[in-house]
Amino acid sequence: xxxxxxxxxxxxxxxxxxxxxxxxxxxxxxxxxxxxxxxxxxxxx
Numbered sequence: 001x002x003x004x005x006x007x008x009x010x011x012x013x014x015x016x017x018x019x020x021x022x023x024x025x026x027x028x029x030x031x032x033x034x035x036x037x038x039x040x041x042x043x044x045x
Contacts, residue, residue: 001030 003025007018025033 001025001027001033003033 001024002022004020004022006020008015009018
């Protein structure tokens with residue numbers, strides 16, 4: 001699983017993506033993350 005975050009900036013009345021960070025998530029961590037999402041307890045909204 002790849003964990004991705006992005007930074008958005010607001011300029012001249014419009015939002016745009018400033019930059020993106022990605023990193024490979026270890027299998028054990030990915031399993032825990034997926035389990036939390038399946039139970040509605042994850043950080044995504």
